Amino acid sequence: MRGKRTTIGSTLSAILIFSMFAPFMRVSAQDIVASEDIGGGRSSVFVFRESRKKPQVKAAAGAGMVVRSGRGGGSRKPIDSSYIAKRKRPAAKPGPAGPRRGPVNANLKLSETLTAKADSLMTAGQTDEAIATYRDGLKKNPKNTAASNGLSDALTAKGIEASGPNNTEAGVAYLEEAGKLDPKNDLAFAKLGEIFVGGSQTERGISNYEKALAANPGFTELYVPLGLAYLKTGNIAKAQEYSAKADAAGAATADATYLRGMVLYKQNKNDEALAAFQKTLTIDPNYSSAQYYVAATYDRLNQSDQSIAMYKKTVEKDPEFAPAWYDMGVAYYNAGDYDKAADAYQHSTQLDPNNAQGHANLASTYRQQEHFDQANAEYKQAESLGIKNDPNLYNEWGYCLGKTNEWDKSSARLITARELGNTAVDDSNVGWAYYNAGADAKTKNDDEAAKANYELSKAFLQKAVEKDPKLDAAYMNLGSTYNGLGEYQDAVNVLNVALGLRPDWVLALNQLGVGYRGAGDLAAAITQFTRATTVDSVNVFGLFNLGSTQYAAGDKNGAKKTQARLNKINPALGSQLGNILAGKVIDKGVQEIKKKVPIRIPY
Numbered sequence: 001m002r003g004k005r006t007t008i009g010s011t012l013s014a015i016l017i018f019s020m021f022a023p024f025m026r027v028s029a030q031d032i033v034a035s036e037d038i039g040g041g042r043s044s045v046f047v048f049r050e051s052r053k054k055p056q057v058k059a060a061a062g063a064g065m066v067v068r069s070g071r072g073g074g075s076r077k078p079i080d081s082s083y084i085a086k087r088k089r090p091a092a093k094p095g096p097a098g099p100r101r102g103p104v105n106a107n108l109k110l111s112e113t114l115t116a117k118a119d120s121l122m123t124a125g126q127t128d129e130a131i132a133t134y135r136d137g138l139k140k141n142p143k144n145t146a147a148s149n150g151l152s153d154a155l156t157a158k159g160i161e162a163s164g165p166n167n168t169e170a171g172v173a174y175l176e177e178a179g180k181l182d183p184k185n186d187l188a189f190a191k192l193g194e195i196f197v198g199g200s201q202t203e204r205g206i207s208n209y210e211k212a213l214a215a216n217p218g219f220t221e222l223y224v225p226l227g228l229a230y231l232k233t234g235n236i237a238k239a240q241e242y243s244a245k246a247d248a249a250g251a252a253t254a255d256a257t258y259l260r261g262m263v264l265y266k267q268n269k270n271d272e273a274l275a276a277f278q279k280t281l282t283i284d285p286n287y288s289s290a291q292y293y294v295a296a297t298y299d300r301l302n303q304s305d306q307s308i309a310m311y312k313k314t315v316e317k318d319p320e321f322a323p324a325w326y327d328m329g330v331a332y333y334n335a336g337d338y339d340k341a342a343d344a345y346q347h348s349t350q351l352d353p354n355n356a357q358g359h360a361n362l363a364s365t366y367r368q369q370e371h372f373d374q375a376n377a378e379y380k381q382a383e384s385l386g387i388k389n390d391p392n393l394y395n396e397w398g399y400c401l402g403k404t405n406e407w408d409k410s411s412a413r414l415i416t417a418r419e420l421g422n423t424a425v426d427d428s429n430v431g432w433a434y435y436n437a438g439a440d441a442k443t444k445n446d447d448e449a450a451k452a453n454y455e456l457s458k459a460f461l462q463k464a465v466e467k468d469p470k471l472d473a474a475y476m477n478l479g480s481t482y483n484g485l486g487e488y489q490d491a492v493n494v495l496n497v498a499l500g501l502r503p504d505w506v507l508a509l510n511q512l513g514v515g516y517r518g519a520g521d522l523a524a525a526i527t528q529f530t531r532a533t534t535v536d537s538v539n540v541f542g543l544f545n546l547g548s549t550q551y552a553a554g555d556k557n558g559a560k561k562t563q564a565r566l567n568k569i570n571p572a573l574g575s576q577l578g579n580i581l582a583g584k585v586i587d588k589g590v591q592e593i594k595k596k597v598p599i600r601i602p603y
Helices: 008-018 082-086 103-123 127-140 145-163 169-181 186-198 202-215 220-232 236-248 254-266 270-283 288-300 304-317 322-334 338-351 356-369 372-384 391-403 407-421 424-443 447-467 472-485 488-501 506-518 522-535 540-552 556-569 571-581 589-596
Strands: 032-037 042-047 600-602
Touching: 032 506, 042 424, 042 472, 042 506, 082 145, 082 186, 103 127, 103 145, 127 145, 145 169, 145 186, 169 186, 186 202, 186 220, 202 220, 220 236, 220 254, 236 254, 254 270, 254 288, 270 288, 288 304, 288 322, 304 322, 322 338, 322 356, 338 356, 356 372, 356 391, 372 391, 391 407, 391 424, 407 424, 424 447, 424 472, 447 472, 472 488, 472 506, 488 506, 506 522, 506 540, 522 540, 540 556, 540 571, 556 571
Parallel strands: none
Antiparallel strands: 032 042, 032 600
């Protein structure tokens, strides 16, 4: 097999020259997960594209504004029918009697009479009857301004009633007709603004608020909701403009101080923002959005304990405030308290099941807890909700699928990460998955599948070291793969490169020992296993291999001493080594022992 390709030594020399200017990702020790498997005789290294404990980002740090709609989300009195009563137009009065001039004059007179009747019906609260009567009046005289204005007011009242306390869009058709009948109907436009901003059509709501103010510049009550609407779209300049107008108009509501706090928060004036939010809570202690931003501001001020305490208060006041649960999860995750982080994210995703990032963060939390099955389910949910272009998500997901021995799925996700990221680390991780798939097949005596997966692993790992000649993890995995294929001299070559990059790396020392032993150089193998067990005196993999290799080299006394050390650490494995030394296991004995000892020792 080796005669069919260039030697690894010359290949590596070419790699070093070719790759001097290739882009690569530096990997820190904390980004690596390494493992040794006594049962399968395998060693491998997985590399996280970013830190294993990369801090998560809070929702409050985003460009938009997090506002809890509904309970605790604001204190401004909604626009209702009482506004119409405040500015009710004078009732229509019949004109003076005059000589009859035929049907035209009769229609004008009847229109005035119907308008007056409709006004009375409106006063009596009979809105539907009033609307019908105004319409009859306009049929008799389409130019009857009093009837047109009256109908506009009646439709406004009907629209307000139809929208209900939750500001549904059921009243939109009435309100829009009211605005067409009377372009000066500030209330109709204001209510439309309230409905659209409360829903998901903020820009449309802003347009209607602006029309209301154009119709009635004295409608100062709209400054705050309009400022909040602009804030929701990320237009801080406009939000600040209307906040200043509200302050000048003497607005002293909880919403006004909250708007001021939000503008300051977005401007990173954190101490002033905190004071404004705290003032909001003195006006309205149940204002959960203000409580939420108190927590977020404390977080900005690096007062994490107070931040978490305020998030707790937020969800105590408003248990259905999903962003608060989410940010509390972020705070606990970044503090390393994964149990509490998981609980917070679970609440968040239950309340907001379509929050893809919430599911992704929960998956990462489960990964930290080593709840890999649950992590895989959450990564899948995050992908289904739209996170399809993040190589880091697929990187983590591929790792977790590997931890549940789903190597086909693991390699598929890691290939996706590679397609999105295309770094040496991504190539190394795909190689990691195929290597472990090969090792799994080998333990099941499926030599054909084992060889196929090892060959795939080798191909990706060679690409990894081409892209980054300093990626020690890739050399480590490549060495293990060569050992798996029985290409021991190539394993020796690349593992020496790995140890040159990371001296005294126990994982690489052990695999280097395996390589030398496979190549027939037992003395060199013993040297490497001895070094590995000196650096890490309780390394079971190294002790087992040291003892068996000493025995194979004829050093029975040394082998017995090694067995005694292993007995103190792992009596079961020490007993298996004893069987080798006693001659009870011959020929393929080492392989048989490894099959009988399914022990995985993380390194």
